[in-house]
Amino acid sequence: MKALAARRHHPMALLVILLLALVATGGLYVAFQPRDAQAEAYTEEDVQAGEALFLANCATCHGRNAEGLTDSEGNTLGPSLIGVGAAAVDFQVGTGRMPMQASGPQAQGKPAQMDEEQTRQLAAYVASLGPGPSVPDEEALDTSLGDAEAGGEIFRVNCAMCHNAAGAGGALTRGKYAPALTGVEPRHVYQAMATGPQNMPVFNDTNLSPEDKRDVITYLESLEETGSPGGISLGSLGPVTEGLYAWTIILTLLTGCAVWLGAKAK
Incomplete structure (x- = not known):
């Protein structure tokens, strides 16, 4: 005890105490942090199969170790x-955006090139590289528990400026666009919010809780169920297309009347 007391004032004592405190804090964080239920379902065989798929289909752009690649001019290839996280892989591969069909300003959705098992294995490998958003569970996608009205408010505040209030999509800059959200699987909508693909911002659980994301999905489903209250949607682009159609019809009728009156006067 006297030896320890004598070393209390050693110049390194404070550093040792600080290191011990950091180790203890890190250990407690690892022990008590919530575990990813989806990631726990992956086996070592899933990871190994996913790595083989990655090397065969993705490494050309993303690098053999998924570290990303750039060309000689510094442009990002992947x-x-x-x-x-697994959610990003499930979204990109599940919607056919990856592997990309051709280079362009934005990866376009197309029929998936991999089946569900291959997508799951690829997601397992990427999830093993570092923690990230996981594939949502069934409860997070159960729209019977959602609130369409609350989801509509969230959507109009955070999403409508790009995707349109009716989820019809819209044009962005430099050849990019916000895709239409009709017919999109609920899990892909959730994953898009959680991972922020392309030009979309990331809405993590701090910004939008899982319940908020579920409400947004419920709102989008309600739009598909109710359809267009006015009949013809005209692209759901609002007063611009409505005015264009109105002026086109009115001007056509006026022109027709003027031609008819002119012909009758003769």
Whole structure:
């Protein structure tokens, strides 16, 4: 005890105490942090199969270790996938955006090139590289528990400026666009909010809780169920297309009347 007391005032004592405190804090964080239920379902065989799929289909752009690649001019060929999580893989591969069909300003949705098992294995491999958003469970996608009215308010505040209030999509800059949200699987909508693909911002659980995301999905489903209250949707683009159609019809009728009156006067 006397030896310990004598070393209390050693110049390194404070540093040792600080290091011990950091180790203890890190250990407690790892022990008590919520575990990813979806990631726990992956086996070592899933990860190994996913790595083989990654090397065969993705490494050309994303690098053999998923660290990302750039060309000689510094342009990004494929971003790093470390820490993007299983949700990003399930979204990009499940919607056919990856592997990309051709280089362009934005990856376009198309029929998926991999089946569900291959997508799951690829997601398992990427999830093993670093923590990230997981594939949502069934409860997070159960729209019977959602609130369409609350979801509509969230959507109009956060999403309508790009996707349109009716989820019809819209044009962005430099050849990019916000896709239409009709016919999109609920899990892909959830994953898009959680991972922020393309130009979309990331809405993590701090910004939008899982319940908020479920409400948004419920709102989108309600739009598909109710359809267009006015009949013809005209692209759901609001007064611009409505005015264009109105002026086109009115001007056509006026022109027709003027031609008819002119012909009758003769």
